[in-house]
Amino acid sequence: MNTFGRIFRVTTYGESHGCGIGCIVDGCPSGLGLTLDEIQTELDRRKPGNSPVSTQRKESDLVEILSGIFEGKTLGTPISMMIRNIDADSTKYSEIADTPRPGHADLAWKDKFSYVDFRGGGRASGRETASRVAAGAVAKKLLKESGVEVIAYTKEIAGIKAGIKAGDYGISDVEGLRQLVYKSVVKTPDKKQEKDMLTTILTAKKEKDSVGGIIEAIAFGVPPGLGEPVFDKLDADLAKALMSIPSIKGVEIGSGFEAAGKRGSEANDSFMIDDGQIRSRTNHAGGILGGISTGMPIVVRVAVKPTSSIGKKQQTVNLKEMKETTIEIKGRHDPCIVPRAVPVVEAMMALVLADHGLRTGFIPRRLL
């Protein structure tokens, strides 16, 4: 199942070392101004090869729009976007055809499909997420038109915490925050901690190892009423969207796991009237109650596991000979995937909000 969403729907395709990757965005309202540049900008934020902490694979990730846009505006028809694979170096992958890499989907994929494209992880590769970012760029533009902004950033790398709290920011700070994040090599707005994070990543890299981290994302400007109980709750759909990103092992909303240790009197957000509007004093709920947005900022966090591809020697098995062996992964890979996952988290959150915005009628089916 490579389709996500109910009204605003994305279908992605593509293997890491095939001809190309891409997606179809279906259900985007007509009349939305959208340029190739807006898509490309988002892709550039995710693309590999531009930092010491990412893989050396060079992909220009140039996107082409094949349909759905006419004279700079969406038609309400499917928007097909394609990115050709350029720098796919498959030479180092032949050995993994029969020796599954620990932490990777190689073996599970083979168990499921029998016949697989092992080169670079095939479709299980993180490269697939470029399609999500392209689709997310459309969602983000649509949300922006409706006053909604989504921003994600590195909250923690290898235990090093950025000094930033979701509550510190408002919708007017988004642009500045985004500048900070995308200037940062590790995609954190905390310039002080950035250095430590970077050092930790490079140390791990040197030791042929990898590290993980935590990404936080906030959506500002989401009105009350998004989310469709009892199963398509907004938090449920966010959890699914985020957990479907490669390497994510946990998702939490608002206080998340911390809430489990609190008392009700601490965890509840009491209501107040502020400038004629009802809002809550705190936002432990992360902007969602009963699966429905409350009007407060929506706050989520995801746990990113350390990159599975490491140079260190690991135990595995040779599938053909059915005997134990070891593997030292060569190929090119990111010692820490967190920075490159940041725009993917943003994209997936935007996809969920655009879809629910349309489902609820908050976003109209056509823009005039």
Place this chain on the structure above:
Amino acid sequence: MNTFGRIFRVTTYGESHGCGIGCIVDGCPSGLGLTLDEIQTELDRRKPGNSPVSTQRKESDLVEILSGIFEGKTLGTPISMMIRNIDADSTKYSEIADTPRPGHADLAWKDKFSYVDFRGGGRASGRETASRVAAGAVAKKLLKESGVEVIAYTKEIAGIKAGIKAGDYGISDVEGLRQLVYKSVVKTPDKKQEKDMLTTILTAKKEKDSVGGIIEAIAFGVPPGLGEPVFDKLDADLAKALMSIPSIKGVEIGSGFEAAGKRGSEANDSFMIDDGQIRSRTNHAGGILGGISTGMPIVVRVAVKPTSSIGKKQQTVNLKEMKETTIEIKGRHDPCIVPRAVPVVEAMMALVLADHGLRTGFIPRRLL
């Protein structure tokens, strides 16, 4: 959207203080032996009024099966199950019609639907989860026929951790584990910690407050290959299913958030050959790689927030007069929802696995 699943599909209905609640299970294979008792047993595990840590509302929760079963076997047609509401005491709820309870969906629900049944939280009530448990009972029976067992238990209450690790158990221990869990008033297999947990809950109750906790669930016997990348990954669908349960604020798979602080060499599960079978030495992945089951036990944890209904005075607003006020919630409620959420977690996990089992072909479309 009150339907969950793609092939094994559940649609639930019902308000807390309406005529009744229930569900339709569609897509269950024909030929599955299924009795009313098997459903009722699961419902009894969730039903209120049977312990000092739960609400005093007495609901016998007697289920009636209206269709889909003929002479003790499923027909492959929709199984309709209904539970009438008996002990709905709506008298204490009139006051909340205009003063939304902090932590509850009252206001969000009103923002979304305008016209609401405020009595007992209406459809946002935890009572809705009884329908999930009834549906889950069908899924669990179906899974059992295919050698899959799902078990959940209280892992932590108010910071008090049960001395149990997912890895301690195998499929042969499930029945014993289940006995331990369902004999426990807080639904934990750790008899030692149970007492502290109970005391903590009762203290909170006395202080008109509430506590939260963590539930862990394990599925044994799931074969490799379940999960449909890239969006309907097994972990993604589990995350959605679990996050859709009222009061859940976080979901993690395997090592979860802990993985964010580890190195790749620690977090990866290396492969070995054990008794002619490939398995991993450790199970940090929680039985899922690349969104596909690996054959190892599937391990998830959810964070349950403290019950939102508390007797303590809280700040809120009067919606009619649009001015701030306070509320002391009366009604009947659980000081800790964790124990009663245990069978719900089990049910939702079973629903996901039954659905993916059918999607993948692991569970046949008819049992002969």
Place this chain on the structure above:
Amino acid sequence: MNTFGRIFRVTTYGESHGCGIGCIVDGCPSGLGLTLDEIQTELDRRKPGNSPVSTQRKESDLVEILSGIFEGKTLGTPISMMIRNIDADSTKYSEIADTPRPGHADLAWKDKFSYVDFRGGGRASGRETASRVAAGAVAKKLLKESGVEVIAYTKEIAGIKAGIKAGDYGISDVEGLRQLVYKSVVKTPDKKQEKDMLTTILTAKKEKDSVGGIIEAIAFGVPPGLGEPVFDKLDADLAKALMSIPSIKGVEIGSGFEAAGKRGSEANDSFMIDDGQIRSRTNHAGGILGGISTGMPIVVRVAVKPTSSIGKKQQTVNLKEMKETTIEIKGRHDPCIVPRAVPVVEAMMALVLADHGLRTGFIPRRLL
């Protein structure tokens, strides 16, 4: 798959001789005034046992609403409706367990599910359509609030054509037309032809045979813009909805099969300006172009095959002994199902239009 619709969704359940039948309507906007009587009235139009041309099974078909309505208005939550089976006489069905009835789904159903409830056709019985009518009643009320009226009637029975053309009527005539139709024992507005139709049916009945016919349905007041190309076109969804009714073997829109013999210059509807509005002079398109409603009345016709249950001796096989045999169907059945299918056609058309009305935003997600 017993669910129909994308936003306005109906899930039905129930076997002909089980405990009961019913449905859940999910996705109906909140705030719609809806009474039990409005549902019951529609069910009474379909219920058996009230005329010489229908089965003698007496079912009061009393519907109970279990959820989704509070003080006379819909809540936006699932509306669960249940009808208990009363007069299910299973005695005459034991013989068909092993000798499939020609024209019936007995054998196909057995081939598919292996384990079946053979009594009265189980879920393949026309009785299942009562659930559709109950759900359709909700859809019709919702459409009426938005100015849309759906009406169906018998157009032809056994080749005897009613003297009525879709183009003869406008939205202001609907109430009168409905009166005519539902006063008629064969559900035709043509009083002159009614007698012949009735005679023909009774003759067939006497000869232990059955007849078929054609039903036409019109929707007035549908605005331009409903329908979601390229697959969920309005005519495509209508075709599916109508073809899913038992005994329907053909569906056509507007001129339908007649159009195949025309020239483009005859079949095209030219545009004109009428009272400041663009409309077409003719309506060969049946109100749908390119899968999208044009604002003209939507006109469909379905072919109803003669009732498969006939008393005449027919060739069949004994499944146990695997040898040819004959069958004379006893049970109770309609010599012509057309009149009782009329409200079902109306219901299915209403379900499609309500769903597309919501999808397009023509019908709001909540009524204030």
Place this chain on the structure above:
Amino acid sequence: MNTFGRIFRVTTYGESHGCGIGCIVDGCPSGLGLTLDEIQTELDRRKPGNSPVSTQRKESDLVEILSGIFEGKTLGTPISMMIRNIDADSTKYSEIADTPRPGHADLAWKDKFSYVDFRGGGRASGRETASRVAAGAVAKKLLKESGVEVIAYTKEIAGIKAGIKAGDYGISDVEGLRQLVYKSVVKTPDKKQEKDMLTTILTAKKEKDSVGGIIEAIAFGVPPGLGEPVFDKLDADLAKALMSIPSIKGVEIGSGFEAAGKRGSEANDSFMIDDGQIRSRTNHAGGILGGISTGMPIVVRVAVKPTSSIGKKQQTVNLKEMKETTIEIKGRHDPCIVPRAVPVVEAMMALVLADHGLRTGFIPRRLL
């Protein structure tokens, strides 16, 4: 909604005069041998510019496969196929921007989307069906592997009937039949009637007019048990699939509308034992009873309206000036769309059968 199917799913994109068109086929089992040639062959059967009865637009319709296939076999991942638009001549379309063509979707589309790509009908163009044919080629290959063959042909053009009955053929005749059909300029296997059909089309063309017709399609080798009552019945899904093809105004199964005039004793297909197998003597049911395939050949017919684009002067309105005017359509168009619709009907039927084959488990989720 540009996605069709539940397990075998097709999403199409593209405007007639945009950059290109194409589709993603998701849910195809892994391990299916599939070459570019097999797709191209099907596309060549539909492509324009190769006969006196079709438009003069020259499109080579060369397809490129971007993903989902590795070394000649499917991976079980999305198969993305793209066709670039080459010979799009938009010059003649500027005038239709404001004067909707009778019989076309121009006005309905504008009413729905407001912002449209009017060039060549945009996405409402028949060109969109090339994507369906590409997807259908995959479905046909998959079906063939399971012993199912789908064949469609022109049954009637402008009232001239081909002397062929569905019952005349068996599965062993398919290849020969296909040869006959695809050699024929009007895609009919009846060489005698072909000449008259052709003359009639050319006469209409000369008179700046167009004609319609009827296409019949048969599926051989479909086992009993496909179809998912009560809504996703096989005939219901076929009806939807076929009605979604541009210009189709009617769909019938087996005897179809003829059945409405028959008696039960004539319309029922009695069962017999033939060579140890149960089959029916006749096939009025068209291979489907109760929405489930019976094992007999599946027979459908569709009514194709005459091409809406005609050179004759027609009445329309000028949208800008809101006054009546006339139009003489220039552009390039088919005087009879029936022959080019034949492979599209085949494709859509194949898509439905592949999907239901997978849903039922008749087609496995992976081919070894």
